[in-house]
Amino acid sequence: METVTRKPFQGVINIIRFNWHFYVIAFTLIGILAIVNLFLADSIQWVIPVVIAIAAASITLSLSVSYYIYDYSNIYSLDWLQSLNIAPGASLVNIHAGFDETSHLLAQRYPASTLQVFDFYDPQKHTEVSIERARKLYSPYPHTQKVDSNNIPLTTNPADYIFNIFAAHEIRNTAERVTFLKQLHSGIKPAGRIVIVEHLRDLPNFIAYNIGFFHFHSRAEWKRNFTEAGFALEQELSLTPFLALFILCKKP
Structure with a gap:
């Protein structure tokens, strides 16, 4: 029987490959928000960068946890x-x-x-x-x-x-x-x-x-x-x- 070993980052790469539409939607929305922010009043221009930062942090956290589970842990x-x-x-x-x-x-x-x-x-x-x-x-x-x-x-x-x-x-x-x-x-x-x-x-x-x-x-x-x-x-x-x-x- 051929020995099967998991490749580095296989788990997190699979998550991105299988769910790529979520990431396309997320980054598209982030790009739209960044453009909208250019037309906002100076007094509220801080709001959208905060929203973008939260969204980016959420994506980064989910992928980091997925890496920990599916690539780093001994599962x-x-x-x-x-x-x-x-x-x-x-x-x-x-x-x-x-x-x-x-x-x-x-x-x-x-x-x-x-x-x-x-x-x-x-x-x-x-x-x-x-x-x-x-x-x-x-x-x-x-x-x-x-x-x-x-x-x-x-x-x-x-x-x-x-x-x-x-x-x-x-x-x-x-x-x-x-x-x-x-x-x-x-x-x-x-x-x-x-x-x-x-x-x-x-x-x-x-x-x-x-x-x-x-x-x-x-x-x-x-x-x-x-x-x-x-x-x-x-x-x-x-x-x-x-x-x-x-x-x-x-x-x-």
Whole structure:
């Protein structure tokens, strides 16, 4: 198997590439404001430079945090999985929402395990333009199976571990998300585990991404969803101040 390593600044560069329209809009508005400022009265010409400075600081902060998370931190080393003690021969499933940065890494880390990869992305329901762009730029992991979020084909062949990394939040509808989690519940063995990594709709992510934090779900919402799907929350960890790791198991 070819070794896959992440390139320097790959995470933050991907964010810009996949969401370039936001930056075009932002810098266009900044340019318009700068022109408008030329025609304002001297007494209020300080206002627009302050607005521009705040906007520029917000963009810089969000990209800096993204660099810290996706490039500087050890999130893609997968060292945080050590506590699971995944034994050779374990059956692994990785489920993503159209953009997969972790299947190759899981395969490299657990070469003696079997790995299935499912993609539940549906452009009719999961309408993020950034995912569409990512899919055009990156090839899928070999033998990735297209599935429906409400029909994960694991009931007859349950897994030991199911991974869902930066994916489940793309399911915006609560009922669909709970049904998806119920599918995962049916798709693991009695002693199996679900591993979910997500940003949260909380203060650190608000500071980093301002209104962009509404794209995420709150900790309370996730816990309600887990309970409704029949899971017990075995462990919750902060991988960074901006990322939560949830390890789920079936209720006794």
